Each structure stands twice: as C-alpha cells, then as structure tokens.
Amino acid sequence: MPKKADNSGSAGSEETLLDAAGVKRAMDHLCREIAGALPGDCPVAIIGLRSRGDELAARLIERLAEGGRGDLLHGTLDITLYRDDVSKRMIQPQVRATVIDFDLDDACVVLVDDVLHTGRTIRAAMDALMDYGRPAAVRLAVLVDRGGREMPICPDFVGKTLKLSPSDSRRVYLDLAETDGADRVYLK
Amino acid sequence: MADKTTTTAVRRRSGRSSGFVWGRKHLLGLEDLEPAELLHVLDTAAGFKSVSTRSIKKVPALRGKVVVNLFFEDSTRTRTSFTLSAQRLSADVIDFTGKSSSVNKGETLVDTARNIEAMGVDIMVLRHAAAGAPHLLARKVGCSVVNAGDGAHEHPTQGLLDLFTIREIKKKVEGLTVAIVGDIAHSRVARSNIFALRKLGARIILVGPRTLVPDQMRQLGAEISHDLDAVLPACDVVNMLRIQFERLQSAAFPSVEEYSRLFGLHAERLRLARPDLLVLHPGPINRGLELDSAVADGPHSGILRQVTNGLAVRMAVLYLVHQAALAVNGK
Numbered sequence: 001m002p003k004k005a006d007n008s009g010s011a012g013s014e015e016t017l018l019d020a021a022g023v024k025r026a027m028d029h030l031c032r033e034i035a036g037a038l039p040g041d042c043p044v045a046i047i048g049l050r051s052r053g054d055e056l057a058a059r060l061i062e063r064l065a066e067g068g069r070g071d072l073l074h075g076t077l078d079i080t081l082y083r084d085d086v087s088k089r090m091i092q093p094q095v096r097a098t099v100i101d102f103d104l105d106d107a108c109v110v111l112v113d114d115v116l117h118t119g120r121t122i123r124a125a126m127d128a129l130m131d132y133g134r135p136a137a138v139r140l141a142v143l144v145d146r147g148g149r150e151m152p153i154c155p156d157f158v159g160k161t162l163k164l165s166p167s168d169s170r171r172v173y174l175d176l177a178e179t180d181g182a183d184r185v186y187l188k
Numbered sequence: 189m190a191d192k193t194t195t196t197a198v199r200r201r202s203g204r205s206s207g208f209v210w211g212r213k214h215l216l217g218l219e220d221l222e223p224a225e226l227l228h229v230l231d232t233a234a235g236f237k238s239v240s241t242r243s244i245k246k247v248p249a250l251r252g253k254v255v256v257n258l259f260f261e262d263s264t265r266t267r268t269s270f271t272l273s274a275q276r277l278s279a280d281v282i283d284f285t286g287k288s289s290s291v292n293k294g295e296t297l298v299d300t301a302r303n304i305e306a307m308g309v310d311i312m313v314l315r316h317a318a319a320g321a322p323h324l325l326a327r328k329v330g331c332s333v334v335n336a337g338d339g340a341h342e343h344p345t346q347g348l349l350d351l352f353t354i355r356e357i358k359k360k361v362e363g364l365t366v367a368i369v370g371d372i373a374h375s376r377v378a379r380s381n382i383f384a385l386r387k388l389g390a391r392i393i394l395v396g397p398r399t400l401v402p403d404q405m406r407q408l409g410a411e412i413s414h415d416l417d418a419v420l421p422a423c424d425v426v427n428m429l430r431i432q433f434e435r436l437q438s439a440a441f442p443s444v445e446e447y448s449r450l451f452g453l454h455a456e457r458l459r460l461a462r463p464d465l466l467v468l469h470p471g472p473i474n475r476g477l478e479l480d481s482a483v484a485d486g487p488h489s490g491i492l493r494q495v496t497n498g499l500a501v502r503m504a505v506l507y508l509v510h511q512a513a514l515a516v517n518g519k
Contacts, residue, residue: 078235081247081277081507092209092511095235095504100242131244 017162017172018144018185026143026159026185027056031063033157034110034141038069042136043107047075049125050096052114055178056143060112073107075100082124104133110157114174115185116142119151144185146172160185213513214326214333215505217342218383226384230352233497233504239276240499249507250277253310258301259336260286260316265471265495266336266346270313273502279310297321298328305329310513311506314338332509340374346470347380349501351388353494354425357466362389365422368410369395369451370429370478371440373402377470381427382408393419396451399440416451420460427468428453428478444477454480458488466490 018026038044046064048057054076061072076099083093111125122140129138141157146164162172168187175184208228218226239247255274257267267283274281284304301312311332314322319341326333337343355361366385372378372394382405385392392410394401401412413419420426431447441447448454453467467488473479484491 080235081239081249092515094208095232095507097235097238099238127248131246132242 013188015170015187016184017187018160020177020183022160023143023174023183023185027059027063030141030143030157030159031060031067034060035064035067035069037139037157038064038110039108039137043073043102044069044071045073045075045100045102045104045107045109045135046112047077047100047109047129048112049114049121050076050078050080052174052176052179053077053112055176056114057112060110060141073102075102077111077125077128079121079124079128082128084120084124098128098132100132104129104135106134106136109135109138110141111138112141114143115172116140116145116153116155116158117148117172119149119153122153123151143174144172210508211512211515213509213516214322214335215344215509216322216326216333216335218344218347218380218387219342221384221387223387226348226351226387229348229501229504229508230355232508233348233352233500236500236503236507237497239503240496246276246278248278250274250279250310250510253277253279253510254282254308255279255311255313255506256282256284256304256309257336258284258304258312258314260297260314260321261337263315263336265498266315266343269495269498270334270336270345270502270506273499274311274506276499277503277506279506282309297325301325301329305331311510332513334505334509337376339376340379341376342380342383343376343470344380345498345502345505346377347384348505349494349498350377350381350427350468350470351384352497352501353468353490354385354466356497357490357493358424361385363391364424365391365393366425366427367393367395367413367416367419367423368427368429369416369453371400371431372396372405372429373400374432375429377427378429379408382410386410393423395419397441397447416453417457417460420457420465421462423461423465425466425468426453426461427470430470430472431474431478448477452476452478452480453483455482455486458483458486461488468494471495 046057046061048054061074064072078096078098080093080095139156142155143159144162145155145158146162170187173186177183208224210228239245257270259267271281309331313334313336314325315336316338319339321338322333322335335342335344358364368378368381382392386409393413394405394410395413395416398414406412465488467483469479469491473484475481
C-alpha cells in the first residue's frame, strides 16, 4: 500500500463528498441505469455485498419494483471467508451468513456494492458467488466508483464517479440512514 | 501498512465487524471466556451454517493450512466433525490417533506434538485422557491448540455447540432453565456447559444419583437435585448425558434398570415436561438407558441439530483461533 500522504489530516478528520441529496441523485442515476438494462427473459437476482451493499440492494429492489419489476430475486453475500487481505491488514471482520435462497444457475446477477476501489472485494465476491451456482451473467452495480483499481474489474452500473487523486490514501465510506442515521459519502 | 488505531477505526466505520476482536490463539476451555467471546463464537458460527447447506460445501478461509487431529482417546463423532470442519475451510487434515502412534513406544505427548509441529502445522486439535493436557501443549508448541476433550475437565466445542443449538431453537439463553442429567462427576461436557450457560445467564440444575452428582458441583453456580420428576416441569432444556461405563471405577448405581427408571428420559416421563421442552444429548446414546428411542427420535429432540451445528461451531473455532494466531505472529 502507498505511504499515507502528509496532508491527509489527523485520524479523526472527515471530508463529506456527497450529502443526503447527493446520495439520492447517485441512487436515482444508478436505478435508471439498471432499470434500462435488466433482461426480461431470465430470472434476475439483485445480490448485495455485506455490509452497506445489502442495504443498497434492498433499496434498489424496492425502487425497481415501483418501476414495474416486482419479479427480482434478493440475495445477500458475505465475502469475509474469501478475502485476500484479512491477514495482511490484520483486520478481523465478523463472519456473517450468505443468504441466497433461490437457484442461482442461469440467473442474471447484479452484484451491488457501496464503494468500488481496488476491485479486490469484487474479485472475492465472484469467487464466493461461483460456489453457489453458475449464473448466466454477472453485472456489477456500485453507488460510488472512486478509481484506484488493482484488479481487472469494471463496473456496469455506477451511481457517481468520484475524481480522487491517485495518491490519496484515505478511504471512501458510505453511511446509510438504515444503519448510520443519515445518507452520506465521505473521505476519512 | 496502517497502524493499529487506523485499523480499529476502519473496522468500526466499515460496519463489517461487531467491533469485537477475538484474541485467543488457543481454545482450551470455556471457563476463562468472557460472555462477549462466547457470543462472538456463536455469531461467527451462524455465519458458517450456510456453507454446509449449499452445493459446494467449502470456503477458502484456511486454504494451504494444516490441521492435525491428535486423538489419544477414542472418538468418532468429534474427530469426524473436526475433520469435516477443517476440510470445509479448505485446510489439509492429518489424523493422528494414540493407538497407532509412537506414543505406544513411550514418546511423551509434548515430544509427539513437537515432532508433528515440525512438519508445518497450523492448528492442533487435541483429545487426551489427562485434564490440562491441551494447556500443557499450548505452552510447548507454537501453533494453535484446540481442546477436543481433556479428561473430566472440559470439552469446549461441545459446550459451544450445545449453547448454539439452545440459542438457535429458544432464541435466547438468559433466563432459561437447563437441567443437565446423568454422570456429572465424570463429565467434561457438563463442565463446559455449566461454564458457558452460567456466563450467559441460564439457570442450571444438575440431576443424577448422589454418587454421580457431588455436592461440590454447587460451587460452579449450579443447583443440584436427585429427583428428575420434580425438576422436569420447570425445564426449558434437558441435556441428557451418556452414562460413561468406561469412566466408572466402581458401581455408581445399583443397576442399569434402576438408573433408567429414576433418571432416564422416556415417553411417559416426558408428559411432566413443557410442550416446548428441548432435549439434547452429546452422543453416542445408550438407547433405552438414559434416553428412549421415542424421545431421542421424537419432536422434542435437538440431537441431530447438535451434530449439524457442531460443524458450524468447529469451523468458527478453527477460523477464529487461526485469525488470532496470524495477528499474534504478525504475518
């Protein structure tokens, strides 16, 4: 990992990138993009990555149902056991259940995550997904793309693309009303 | 690399963790565990349950790691459960049983373990007839040690899977009344259960003949009774222990028939119990002695659920001790 830049501030400082209205605009944009591309000839599953991605998936399903797609399957994927960075970063994420209670074979899957950065989470998510079945296609939807890919991964649907300096080693976080009180995207 | 304070902040902000960090590289018993640690294992085990129900029953969490089953006492169920758990985490598993080993040639436990460790082992799962053997081993080897039963001392993964099954079915542990029935004096299962259940706020009643339920057990925070019929109506859970004939030095009760009549759980006695009574048994069952087939295979029985949950709990334990070892060893 690159050395942390001097000007990134103290550990406590946060820089808001999207407020609640900004998150809503990004979400609206993401919904429109997905709605326009959903196939009608195969089962479609919206699968959120824990955490935050699962809440986003639930929101997307609600919105898309209002738009006439009440047939979407809903799943939640926990990728903790597939991560490549657990020992490296010495983090210890809570292992939680994956919930995919439908047949994944031949379904079209839209993976949903909050922030796309290195692409390693998505790499792990695809490994995890393949252990549950063989989907007809897998697409990637992210609320925020902050750049900085380390894997050959490209999102299909993006709510908002952020322009961050490649040397900025701060992380981008999403807060959601459901879990954190209010919608917000910020750097820290 | 991020320093420690940063990773703590990341952990909290990312919401990918309960904020609790498991720090134990060994699991030697439940007596020393904090309630938060017990709950963390149970929550982690819940996350592992779906691995056993999907079509590809394997995750890469321990890929390239080696788990050794070091069993100096007979065991089928526990060893199989540990083997399958380790395999479902993608670890390589070696079985090393006392009977076929150099132990018969006089090699000590520590020598045996060190020799095996020298082959490159990450986790040792030890079953031994001597209480404290895993504690000794943990001091002498560099890898993680998991206690799979030491004498009449502890059987922590059995205690955890009993706890997990109770919580899964009853949706809570606090406030429940749990009777543990049978040979409490010789039972490591009973001790691990008592430690864990007490920490999570259950009421425990130990039931059995005076010869097998000594008064000193009160010191563990449990009540004692010698009358199952009197206790049964108040119970949410009964954990029926196996009569371990191999551990009984002398006749602890006049006859098997009398024991069964006084302390066995059979269909007729079950009429005294609540309709939602949960019946557990660590196996293998002496059918017709401590448990009737009608009860063991009946609607109150959680026995097969225990076996299924044992996999998820052991996967969680192997995963957690290994994560802690990585952090301790700094790699």
